[in-house]
Amino acid sequence: MGTALIYDEEMTSYKLLWDDPECEVEVPERLTVSYEALVRSGLADHCVSIPVREATEEEILLIHSEEYLEKVKKTPHMSVQELKDFALQFNAVYFHPNSYHCAKLAVGAALQLVDHVLMGKVRNGMALVRPPGHHSMRDAACGFCTFNNVAIAAQYAKQKYGLKRVLIVDWDIHHGQGVQYCFEDDPSVLYFSWHRYEHSIFWPHLPESDYDAVGKDKGVGFNINVPWNKVGMTNSDFLSVFCHVLLPVAYEFCPELVLVSAGYDSGIGDPEGEMCATPDIFAHLTHLLMNLAGGKVCAVLEGGYNLTSLSQSVCQTVQTLLGDPNPRPENLRSPCQSALESIHCVRWAHRRYWSCLGHAADLSSFQISTKPSGSPKEAGESTWKDKVAVVWPEPVKRVAPPVRTAALLSDEAVCPEGCKRLATSDKLDPRVAGKLRENFLEGEGDSEALSALSGLITLTEKMEKDEILNGLAVVRDITMATACVVQHVTMAPNNRVLVVCVGDGEAPSNITEDRKALVVRIGSRETKQSKCKNDIPVCLKKGCADVSGVIQAVFGLLLPLGYEFDPSLVLLVRMPGSEVSDGVWQQLTGLLQCLAQGHVLVLIQECEKSCVSPTACSLLGEPAPPLGQLQAPLPQDVEDMERLRRKLLADWTLLQTTAADTG
Template sequence: MVLDANVLQEFGNLETTEPLELLGPSSLEANRKFTNGTMPGHRLHASPQGVATPLHPSHLGRTPEVVNSRSSSSGSAPTNPNQEGGSPMENVRYHDRTVVQIAIPKPRFPALPYLSSQSGLVYDDRMRNHAEPLPLHDVDDPHLEQPARISAIYQELVSAGLVYDYNDSSRPSKYQLARIDARQATAEEISLVHSREHYDWVRTLQGKTNEELHEIGETFDSIYLNRATWLCASLSAGGAIEACKEVVTGLVKNSIAVIRPPGHHAERDTSRGFCIFNNASIAAKVCQRDYPDLCRKILVVDWDIHHGNGIQEAFYKDPNVLYISLHVHRDGDFYPYSDYGDHLHCGESAGLGMNVNIPWSDVGMSDGDYMFAFQHVVMPIATEFDPDFVIVSAGFDAAAGDPLGRCFVSPAGYAHMTHMLMSLAKGKITVCLEGGYNLVAISKSALAVTRTLMGEPPDRLVSNEASPSGIDTVHKVVRQQSTFWKWILPKKIVIDPGEPKGERMHDVVRALQSDEFFKKYNMMPLFIHRKKISKSFINQVLATSNYREPRPLLVVFRGPPEVIGIPDPRTNMLELHNIYMTDSTKTYLEWAATNDFAMIDVNIPKHVTDVEDDLGYTEADKANVRADATKELALYLWENYIEVSNATHVFFLGVGDAYKGLTDLLNTNENCADRITYVVNFVAASTAFQGVRGNSNEQLSLWYYQHSLIFLANDHSAWDPEYIRTVRRKKYGNLVQSPFKTLKRMMEEHKSQVFELLLEETRDWRENVKTEPNLKRDGTIGTRETALLLTERSKRASSAPLKVNGHGS
């Protein structure tokens, strides 16, 4: 069939070389040539009213062959003369005009329909016009969200041979990306997500001066504006719509939209965070409206480093859109600076459970963290949801080298995530560009994603080990989401408020320790003045009755015993016979008691139990909160008990996170070094490392180096070649690299070394105990002898040899 002459006349002198096939009612497509000065092979687009208009080719970088081309207003197909099959032609009356329809083509190889279909690309050079308003634009220091972001990605795809560029003299290949034209989104489409007032406001920007636009932009959150912002933002939203429509209707198997400005921060009534319109949300709403049978359930995965507050807002009550976001949250101290992106926001009303936030606790996340999150949260939930269509809000600012994200996701990491998502919705997936501000990183990452969409397997991962903080975040999300999803295990334990009230085991264990230590060592709780009441404080500090006497005093700062429990894999319940407890410090207390040391045992709980405890799952108290509490307690004990005691020697033993209370004590009260004989610390890889440096006492760092033994886990970051010279400084103490990684193995391995040190440092006291005629029956000696021993200890401490890694030099 050939177009009617009247139709041809309406669009200019159009010379058709192939008959037209069936297409959707609002597009025209043909393998044709323009003879009125336009580029060969260029497409006509239908306006929203059904009137088609020629589209100027200057912005497209397009292919002159329709085999690599797609029309896009409502989805269309290539007209490939070599294509088998086809559908009969039909004319439809549309606003009193004849519009040609073209059918969806059959795959090139019917036995492998998905593999033999093309992937689609949206790219429109006009979107580069959204830039800082001249002359305010600084050429030497461009804005992070700069026009080159999309052109760099496009050129990377061209250089890799994945897309045909109209400037290329060679012929396009059927294996390359099919080109999908961007168009401006309509007011009706944008208003599915945004208010009409917001739409109208953006449209008025065309008539503003640069100075006015700059002033307006200054009143917004991380936004700049110019007179092309309206055009670019509507093209960005329209490009996302067309990229999604072509996948939903089966014209391409999947697609990538290289668009800007980004969209996931834009909210219903405002623009923010470099975003004008919420592209992915608009596209999802349009597909749900136009294709209710094909696209009822949509999964939106947002791997931009920042939380997509705008997308979450758009679908927070929608039961048919599942939104999953992986982002740095840092307890709300990372853009967009709100608790809205925490793991507790799971949706509302009918949408409860349809919002999944995976909020990283800090920057520095890598491939291993994202793979762990995908395998334990994203894919199980997404598979159970079983979407009809997948949209990826693909910010590449978690890529290594990004100035804002400061994470380490590799191109292969993005490819693996894409590959997993392609297993959903029969492979119907559209990737829409969001953030990413390192041009090299976003180009390489987008290339890897595109190659995966086209069928290439992902490269090997750079790193496949999840970080401790990443694992903690994922497990936190699993506990929260297990309430809503069958495939998420283990299940969150819900306490029935009608059941008899129980006790938290860390308080029970400490009470048992108190009872055991009283019977074995005559240790009793010390009074500590508190600002609040808690069970966790009752037995927090235990001391032998002789802690005031003139004998060596060992002060231990440690956390609760290590507990290993094997829960039921289905119910997540723990049974007592499957719980094991290891208290590594008990060996040190037993040794100290045997050798006539006085002892103070300080337990630093990870959580201080509230009086009105609901017994539900509770996160450990924040590290900075615990550190401040430990410092306060250490100062209190020093001033009220240790400093005023008659101890001949004072030894501090710090285990795990609690050791920081000892270094804080030295940094705060520099004079306490005069009374301390030695400091021994055991530091695991998960514990931040800190040193001792006096503000007024310049010799404090040297003293700490000469009077400390710091055992660091074998895998602690301090041993990294990048940091080793720094941590060798004297303020970090006398470091020893343990061959083991866990605290209990470290303490077992090095106990002989510690015991030998304590015996050597207290030799004078033990010798005097044997020979002192005034020795009391309870092992104490008189005041005069005490003074002599203290003087002797000070002399020995001041003349102690310089040690390196535990050996004299």
């Protein structure tokens, strides 16, 4: 199962023919630089290239009116003056004699992508298109958009494939109001958009772009707007919105298809967005969506006007779709107050519609700004040419280790297909062996235990050297194995391990003392106040069998903690009697690969070894199966997790979900 890439040079064959400062950023080079960057980096070669086609009139009419289509149809025969006059009817658009042709190809490209993904010919993919689509409406072009590519694709997927739930994630920096209007009363399409808003000072200045536009009638709750009320939002702000708003809701919704309105004007250096998120953030945003809908993710280009930022971000997206390991998240820090206000407001506005947000904090006792603050920008102070002059380091090359997944198993066990079997009896440095004997095996120890531990050490060392990406090991004594790996890995000065224990076995103690290990335990056992700040017990009444509870814990606690801790290795530990379903386990295994450059080591207690093959699939990059629409988590659990979250806030800023407290 591959990754589709859809591109046709034909879509570069229209451009602005007159002077219009508002439209001059939308240039054909947007597509050529993006595609050339994919070719130059070798990524295009790894994709399945799929031809574009023209959308049919019937397909365009899934969203647009006949009158509008008839008008656009006339544009190829118009003179420049007529095109100019025609464009003036609309907001921030231009037309060219070839616009109509390209607009049909842009829609057709999105539909080709959806067809190939839904017919199972590829797993996921990206379409590089012009013109973009998300601003266009039933009766109108808008914001460089002619036809609403993604909205048509959603409607097409529902109609042709009978889909009941489609998620649209619009990470473009503008509000896709056109998409919102199409689906605001439709509960089968969940539309999420974040966008520069500045309390409506920013284009297109609509009150319905604010957080309180939650959808209408049957579609109430299925429209999610996150307004950015300041420029300069960073990676931390974006990740916070994913963890605390989009992902919990998306998992509760359980889409059968994810469409991404993939605009890159939300990236650094963009003259329209003026945000500060670096290109690598798009690897993370993409990864975090890839375990929804069984991995069926279709990204369709929208905006993006800084050619360097755009092409780097497109590469990050495609490389993640291909399954290559993510980069370490860069410069994460505290989300800014304005972002937290937006998060707080949108969680509050949606608390009634999504049980994962049912506990969202009230707004009344918090400081929420309602007006743009800061000094008003002086006119002419900075042009788009100044804005694109920002510089940032080029993203580091992401190279996949030669071996993706290694397995350490007992001799009689069958090695899962695709994994490289490691011998447990690898020769071991005598000093390491001595240390293992001394620390873990009480004197002589049996040789079998020693070779098991030494196999683990070898595996972690190969992961550290980037010879192996990830791995799994079935072990007899899980507590000892965990302690042994943590101790070995944290010996090196810059290493940190995130340990995620699933189930109630005895978690190793004293491994968090130097704060180079962070332990998050998800289980049912009430634990007394943990001694160490880096030992975090998440207690669920029904334990890990409770799907909604685990998912709530993953997005509300585990991922934000993981991102902030920024480990060099993730150790996922399956305790005896974990009761976790394969589905939840695969989600956890898949999602955690966003950290530590994908270096995830899974330790499985022998009696849980039935999960070896699902674990291997997830480590090999197979998307997790959907969990079904989620029920509300238990109120007691939600309350406990909230208390825990608030307690941890002092140390972990990515756990914040509210604006500053006035009290």
